[in-house]
Amino acid sequence: xxxxxxxxxxxxxAGIMGHGFATVFAQNGYKVFLNDTGEEILKKAMKSIQGIxxxxxxSGFVKKSERGKILDRIAPTTNLExxxxxxxxxxxxxxxxMELKKDLFRKLDQWTPPHAILASNTSGLSITEMxxxxxxxxxxxxxxxxxxxxxxxxxxxxxxxxxxxxxAEIAYCLMKKVGKVPIRxxxxxxxxxxxxxxxxxxxxxxxxxxxxxxSPKDIDLFMTAGYxxxxxxxxxxxxxxxxxxxTFSIVATNLFPHxxxxxxxxxxxxxxxxxxxxxxxxxxxFYDYPPAVLKKTIKERDRRLLIQLKLFRSLEKRRS
Numbered sequence: 001x002x003x004x005x006x007x008x009x010x011x012x013x014a015g016i017m018g019h020g021f022a023t024v025f026a027q028n029g030y031k032v033f034l035n036d037t038g039e040e041i042l043k044k045a046m047k048s049i050q051g052i053x054x055x056x057x058x059s060g061f062v063k064k065s066e067r068g069k070i071l072d073r074i075a076p077t078t079n080l081e082x083x084x085x086x087x088x089x090x091x092x093x094x095x096x097x098m099e100l101k102k103d104l105f106r107k108l109d110q111w112t113p114p115h116a117i118l119a120s121n122t123s124g125l126s127i128t129e130m131x132x133x134x135x136x137x138x139x140x141x142x143x144x145x146x147x148x149x150x151x152x153x154x155x156x157x158x159x160x161x162x163x164x165x166x167x168a169e170i171a172y173c174l175m176k177k178v179g180k181v182p183i184r185x186x187x188x189x190x191x192x193x194x195x196x197x198x199x200x201x202x203x204x205x206x207x208x209x210x211x212x213x214x215s216p217k218d219i220d221l222f223m224t225a226g227y228x229x230x231x232x233x234x235x236x237x238x239x240x241x242x243x244x245x246x247t248f249s250i251v252a253t254n255l256f257p258h259x260x261x262x263x264x265x266x267x268x269x270x271x272x273x274x275x276x277x278x279x280x281x282x283x284x285x286f287y288d289y290p291p292a293v294l295k296k297t298i299k300e301r302d303r304r305l306l307i308q309l310k311l312f313r314s315l316e317k318r319r320s
Contacts, residue, residue: 006170008087009030016148019045090118096122
């Protein structure tokens with residue numbers, strides 16, 4: 001199997017991650033079969049994809065003349081077998097439940113061509129366990145993108161215990177080919193890399209809210225105008241090098257005993273979810289999201305991220 005042999009891609013699951021990845025592949029010339037269980041889900045996904053492309057056009061990432069061509073490359077279908085049997089590469093983005101994913105992998109193993117790679121967008125489940133139900137565990141791998149996957153550059157490539165070197169290399173090269181920044185996670189571990197770091201920070205943010213140290217609004221401002229602002233160009237390991245590891249060691253010794261070491265969801269999170277405050281999906285979380293506000297929030301998020309993406313790509317070109 002060579003990267004050039006990948007012509008058709010099946011994306012299973014048309015939710016946020018699925019239709020986002022379908023857009024990425026279609027933008028880069030691939031024929032995409034977007035599969036889900038219902039026609040209404042697929043209609044909603046295609047409408048969202050149209051919105052994504054329109055935002056890309058407004059931001060100068062896509063020419064208006066390309067809109068129809070991109071959409072024509074995406075074939076929505078409720079027929080899983082039809083999507084699978086023509087795919088050279090499959091990316092599943094269904095619900096994060098292991099039994100559902102294992103059942104899907106069994107079917108994909110049966111219906112996809114023998115050369116096809118089976119990838120999962122799981123954010124923390126074991127690809128070793130998923131691959132074990134197939135006759136091709138060496139062709140299974142995790143390709144984990146970050147929401148919104150059509151904008152955020154990073155993608156985690158995570159091998160299972162039996163994933164072949166060739167499979168890992170093809171997945172890595174495919175992500176580079178579609179404009180992503182793949183990172184190799186050296187071994188399968190809960191949460192991989194992104195969510196381990198993300199949730200460590202989120203745990204401390206929740207701890208600060210519970211203990212009256214800062215408000216949700218100021219914590220978000222800290223990220224966008226402080227830690228995240230610097231982190232967009234220089235990572236925490238280089239920051240510590242430049243600041244002095246001796247200084248960081250002293251601060252760590254003094255500070256670590258006071259940081260949260262919670263082993264379960266904090267009270268504030270359990271109370272919010274129990275009362276139906278689930279975030280944007282319910283209209284209320286740490287912020288309120290009336291329908292008009294939610295639409296505006298997502299559009300503004302994408303607009304800002306695309307401005308950042310332009311700068312990121314420009315700086316990466318200079319570095320190379």
